[in-house]
Amino acid sequence: MANSPSGESVLERADRILAAFTAEEPRLTGAGIAARAGLPPATAHRLVREMARRGWLDRVEGGRYVVGTRLWELANRSSRELGLAQAARPFMGDIHAVLRQHVQLGIVEGREVLLVERLSHPRAVPVRSAVAGRLPLHLSATGLVLLAHAPEDFQESYLEGPLPALTELSPTDPGVLAEELARIRVAGHALQTGYLETDTAGIAVPVRGRGEQVVAGLGVITPAGDPAARAGAIVQALHTAAHGIRRTLRETRRETAE
């Protein structure tokens, strides 16, 4: 592999350049890219120009760059994430239409839940997450349900921490969290109140793929004060949707995250 004097490969530097772009800062100058990617300006500029030639970055007005349309196409057209999102979307739409709250679908990526689909209601409670955004697994219901069904060695290493907290209610004790994961496996759903934000709660169920393994978590975010009886109805609706998604995954040829 072609390495720089620092031993870093071209792909590693390209990865750092792509990672410089975020939902909050989607347009960057060449100098901004170099600074965020931690690369010498000359190195960054040379690579940015080549990435722009290939359509991995696109140049927009003001001489700024954005992540390129070609890269978007390459990353999506065969992706398991898009296949999963498309299988789930009609069922998420049904839940969304009835509950009028955020409905989201997430997968495990590292120690976080990566949201691959999201339907939001304009009047729903405002929340942190977005499509292609991440949250720590133990702080969202969608993440908790994924963590509870992850391989045992992954759960063990996850519990070793770090377990960051975002509110006073965020669980940070590994023993307490392990008990919660056990309860989630027995109950078949996860429920968190105030772990991410003090005024929101989350309810999520596992989505199984063609086999028995859990391929995604399906969750709803609600205001923290919702009555418990409503949670029971939401759990039922989520389980029904998760069954529908599984049936669709079994019927489609497209590969999914399993």
Added chain:
Amino acid sequence: MANSPSGESVLERADRILAAFTAEEPRLTGAGIAARAGLPPATAHRLVREMARRGWLDRVEGGRYVVGTRLWELANRSSRELGLAQAARPFMGDIHAVLRQHVQLGIVEGREVLLVERLSHPRAVPVRSAVAGRLPLHLSATGLVLLAHAPEDFQESYLEGPLPALTELSPTDPGVLAEELARIRVAGHALQTGYLETDTAGIAVPVRGRGEQVVAGLGVITPAGDPAARAGAIVQALHTAAHGIRRTLRETRRETAE
């Protein structure tokens, strides 16, 4: 830039490897990747392994590879395509709910329309296109409306061809196509019957962004035999949705394809 003996850069080879994966063939072996990418096996294997280390490819059962979750995340989280798709989706959902046909949103990419969002009805007429899929601009209504509003020099070079045909009805004469583009600009919408498939028709309108420029095409695919009166109603619904999308784009901070 680090080049191979053939003068090809690492990024160019990585691009060819990613392009080997398609919606039809989302899982490839190392040997399959090398063959499709036209790379010597040793070169392909070395690069595939490094891409897998970075999460640009993921290894799945059977030793096959798929496009990686990390690349999906990098390509989506700040993308104009996702921003546009999310702004459009509620309005596309409204049309979809009423018409019960495919609704799609496309942008220009090279000489083709790249579909960035798609809502399909299970009972709608089956069609060729998919999200992150492409169609020649002059063969789909969504593409035609984009072509008609593209810069003049782009239109001229497009008309120089090649103009591939998919059915006997596909337009292949540059003069006839130029007249059609002029009519689309006057009428404010595009209508094609049988250009892509003999049994489907398409109707599309332009979507403008924050300024006056057209940033996307919004189209509906219907059975070819639909009465003309219905087309008028569809055009009205599409214009209303296009206005809604524009309003949303103006209200959101996220960058879009303009």
